[in-house]
Amino acid sequence: MILVIMRMLATIVDILVFFIVIIGFFVFAVPILGEESAVSVVALLVVAIAVPSLLQYPFMKVGQTIGKAFFGLHIVSTNEGRAITPFVVFHREVIAKVMSCYLICIPVLFGKIGPHEVMTETRVKRI
Numbered sequence: 001m002i003l004v005i006m007r008m009l010a011t012i013v014d015i016l017v018f019f020i021v022i023i024g025f026f027v028f029a030v031p032i033l034g035e036e037s038a039v040s041v042v043a044l045l046v047v048a049i050a051v052p053s054l055l056q057y058p059f060m061k062v063g064q065t066i067g068k069a070f071f072g073l074h075i076v077s078t079n080e081g082r083a084i085t086p087f088v089v090f091h092r093e094v095i096a097k098v099m100s101c102y103l104i105c106i107p108v109l110f111g112k113i114g115p116h117e118v119m120t121e122t123r124v125k126r127i
Contacts, residue, residue, distance in 0.1 A: 004110075006071045007124055013067030014056075014093065021051045053090065060086035065093055072127045079121040092120040 025047045033040040059065050063075040063084040096116035
């Protein structure tokens with residue numbers, strides 16, 4: 001049960017990092033670029049994707065995210081021959097979670113394997 005709570009809190013930390021970057025963009029960059037310019041829209045898309053990914057990249061190299069590192073969690077492979085690379089972590093945390101977990105992630109609340117873990121052949125454990 002404690003692992004489930006830690007996982008949920010780690011996800012909240014990761015989401016907060018994303019929102020802090022977006023809010024920072026609106027507070028600092030939009031006034032400079034102009035509120036209704038096409039440059040602002042393109043810049044927001046680039047910032048929304050690139051900056052959180054770049055912040056997370058050093059953690060992804062060791063099988064974590066900022067939130068997981070904060071709570072002492074680590075992503076491990078359930079496939080013996082597969083290493084946990086930054087791409088695997090990105091795929092798990094961004095693509096697979098958005099596709100599955102935010103829509104049908106009820107099993108994780110009960111300590112079961114989530115669809116994002118099945119898709120990426122990973123699981124989370126405490127360090």
